[in-house]
Amino acid sequence: MWRRLSPRRICLGIILITAVAILYAAFKASSIIIPKACTDDQTTRIFDNLCNLYQSQAVGGNLCEVICTSKSIIYEDCLFKGKGKKVIAATYNSKKIILKSRNERLEEFELLFSANDKGGFAPPEMDYDSFKSMFKSHMEALMGMKLVDSEDVLLSKMWTSPILQNDELTPGEMNSVWTLVQQSEFNYLKYFHGAQFLPDIYGSCGHFYAVEYIPSGKILDPSLLSLSEQWDSAPWPNRAKIGLSLMDLIASTETFYSEILHLCDVKPDNFGVTEDFQVKAIDIDISFFTPQMRDYLQQPDCTADEECDFFDCHGACNKSTQKCLDVRTNNNFQSVCSDILMHHHTYPGLLRNPPAEVATEITELLDKCVNPSREEKYIQTPSITKTFQRLHSLLKESLQIR
Numbered sequence: 516m517w518r519r520l521s522p523r524r525i526c527l528g529i530i531l532i533t534a535v536a537i538l539y540a541a542f543k544a545s546s547i548i549i550p551k552a553c554t555d556d557q558t559t560r561i562f563d564n565l566c567n568l569y570q571s572q573a574v575g576g577n578l579c580e581v582i583c584t585s586k587s588i589i590y591e592d593c594l595f596k597g598k599g600k601k602v603i604a605a606t607y608n609s610k611k612i613i614l615k616s617r618n619e620r621l622e623e624f625e626l627l628f629s630a631n632d633k634g635g636f637a638p639p640e641m642d643y644d645s646f647k648s649m650f651k652s653h654m655e656a657l658m659g660m661k662l663v664d665s666e667d668v669l670l671s672k673m674w675t676s677p678i679l680q681n682d683e684l685t686p687g688e689m690n691s692v693w694t695l696v697q698q699s700e701f702n703y704l705k706y707f708h709g710a711q712f713l714p715d716i717y718g719s720c721g722h723f724y725a726v727e728y729i730p731s732g733k734i735l736d737p738s739l740l741s742l743s744e745q746w747d748s749a750p751w752p753n754r755a756k757i758g759l760s761l762m763d764l765i766a767s768t769e770t771f772y773s774e775i776l777h778l779c780d781v782k783p784d785n786f787g788v789t790e791d792f793q794v795k796a797i798d799i800d801i802s803f804f805t806p807q808m809r810d811y812l813q814q815p816d817c818t819a820d821e822e823c824d825f826f827d828c829h830g831a832c833n834k835s836t837q838k839c840l841d842v843r844t845n846n847n848f849q850s851v852c853s854d855i856l857m858h859h860h861t862y863p864g865l866l867r868n869p870p871a872e873v874a875t876e877i878t879e880l881l882d883k884c885v886n887p888s889r890e891e892k893y894i895q896t897p898s899i900t901k902t903f904q905r906l907h908s909l910l911k912e913s914l915q916i917r
């Protein structure tokens with residue numbers, strides 16, 4: 516029998532067995548629950564430190580009382596790993612919420628006043644008017660543009676407790692709001708509170724802020740599912756609705772304010788999905804309005820376009836001056852197409868396996884979305900192109916297919 520097997524067949528057999536072994540290993544690996552990097556002890560330490568600071572009036576915020584005194588915010592789970600933001604899931608009035616801060620400890624932020632030996636903060640050396648004016652300049656630098664709000668209005672907008680007329684923030688409160696506005700996600704959520712594509716913000720205590728709980732869920736973040744579940748778990752209508760809401764979100768990033776908000780960290784787990792399939796941006800730290808985007812993009816020296824990329828926001832190199840240009844050469848829609856809608860590394864792609872009636876056109880549109888012509892690439896186009904509009908109506912049509 517062995518004599519009848521040609522070398523070609525033996526080779527094919529080996530390739531087949533190897534392929535099956537690799538697939539099996541990948542299947543097993545994708546089913547393994549990756550251990551969490553954070554621990555409950557670490558979260559307890561975070562709450563203890565925060566509440567000690569609150570007791571000594573070194574921090575403030577509308578949620579300190581419910582975290583530290585009535586303890587009606589109840590810890591559920593920690594969701595962070597490594598050097599990322601400290602993200603804690605908790606319940607408040609039976610509702611799930613998220614507490615977040617870029618750093619674990621207050622002292623890791625730039626502070627306005629240093630702690631005195633009693634654990635409280637030394638009285639400010641600067642007068643209150645100087646603080647308000649510094650606060651406004653800082654916010655304008657962060658947003659990369661002039662803000663129309665007066666100093667008082669801006670501070671009231673950004674602080675999480677009401678500021679009565681002629682009232683002043685205490686040194687602890689000033690330090691708290693100062694650490695919060697060093698976190699760009701807090702700035703966007705608080706300044707644009709009410710924007711439909713952003714999670715609600717509930718308030719803060721010290722350097723932590725609390726937001727609406729909107730997990731990515733198994734459809735958008737299937738990293739903990741097995742390979743077979745990834746392909747089977749989500750029916751097309753649910754994925755099409757999420758795709759539509761994601762496209763509406765992209766449209767909003769270009770229309771909700773006078774400047775486009777460039778999303779430069781686009782990946783499935785940076786978006787949350789509500790129970791009725793509405794998508795919200797749950798991680799917008801690496802997002803910039805156009806003036807600031809231009810500023811960041813043009814800074815590096817370069818010899819190739821790729822050296823001008825800022826995460827998912829792509830730049831271009833002026834080869835003669837060897838400096839990056841101040842233009843973004845892709846748009847939010849293109850980033851979402853390549854990193855979420857289409858297959859991407861281990862992510863199977865939100866719009867995988869569409870109904871046969873729309874399959875070919877969806878593939879063509881996604882291809883057009885991620886591979887614009889060279890000329891188009893250098894013109895900074897807005898997201899709402901013909902390709903965008905056609906994909907949007909095709910997804911809507913696909914919901915009618917029985």
Ligand SMILES: Nc1ncnc2c1ncn2[C@@H]1O[C@H](COP(=O)(O)OP(=O)(O)OP(=O)(O)O)[C@@H](O)[C@H]1O
Pocket residue numbers: 594595598599600601602613714726727728729730731784785787797798800
């Ligand atoms: N509003 C939210 N609702 C539900 N889960 C959230 C929310 N915000 C964050 N998370 C969870 O916490 C994780 C980390 O949060 P986030 O992405 O803001 O931090 P990060 O440090 O930027 O992480 P990464 O670098 O992995 O993107 C998210 O991937 C998500 O699972």
Ligand SMILES: [Mg+2]
Pocket residue numbers: 784785798
């Ligand atoms: Mg993230």
